[in-house]
Amino acid sequence: MKLSVRGKYALRALTVLGESYGPEVVRIQAISEQQNIPKRFLEQILFDLKSAGIVESRRGVAGGYRLAAPPDKIPLAKVIRHLEGALAPVGCISERFYEKCSCPDELKCPLRSIMKEVRDAIANILEHSTVADLVARAVKLRNQPDLPLDYVI
Amino acid sequence: MKLSVRGKYALRALTVLGESYGPEVVRIQAISEQQNIPKRFLEQILFDLKSAGIVESRRGVAGGYRLAAPPDKIPLAKVIRHLEGALAPVGCISERFYEKCSCPDELKCPLRSIMKEVRDAIANILEHSTVADLVARAVKLRNQPDLPLDYVI
DNA sequence: ATAAACTCTATTGACTCTATCGTGTTTTAA
């Protein structure tokens, strides 16, 4: 579940869209500049998110992107699953992206058993975190002095 | 933190070594056959684990590998970190494998803040699980009827 | 001495990933 650059860009873009959620649309270029993301690459990513029904767009001179649902209705797990595939660290656990393993007997594989716990821990956080949480954290961090993350609860 | 095939092979091999932990050494070929791992590839992996001080070897005709420490003293996190690098899903969190991110301000990055929670959840499990746990689970699963993992607590 | 087994480096082929490019199409402000 190492997040690719693509995935990071997507989540950062969604945070921007979440912050200005409403009927209005945000230009790609605005996101690109604010978040330091290559514009052409971002186009690709947003288009991909659109095909997943996560964002919607308006074309033309006053065009741009906006969230397709309220920020608190978009779990990060949904975004990551669409962009990166399985949350599980090994394919033989994943329900949606199952991949057969080479081990002698999957049902008796101790590694699979432990990795399932890891998967559940990850999924538990990412299913319950939404774009709204990202926005909330962004606001909170913005209004705080520069504390390292360890002191932020 | 998607585990590579290499990482899976390593952990499965360590489970075998854990099961027959003692002064005696296990041949690569035995592990390779039992676990369905390409022998030449496994050689490479075990040699790598040796350089990390996780296993030790004996050369010659009666040679082979054994754990360099008792199974309960080898946390899975150590193995995975050596083989795959950071446990964290994004490099800008990792203490041991830190990588700079392109975001405008890392200290105010909400994504980083959430991913730190994911990292902690993963690390919490993998720091406290050891090769001994893998062995214990293997034994347990072996003595059980074929239940899907969901019913195993 | 010989064979079995580890040691170590190199390399190959497939694949993935980031990023850029080109060329459309749609929309709308002027």
Place this chain on the structure above:
DNA sequence: TTAAAACACGATAGAGTCAATAGAGTTTAT
């Protein structure tokens, strides 16, 4: 009505990673 802005979509290049194999060397029990 026209031109510019922005999305749509596919193609592709370049770099890197990864699994797997290969080859030649060293060690050691018998």
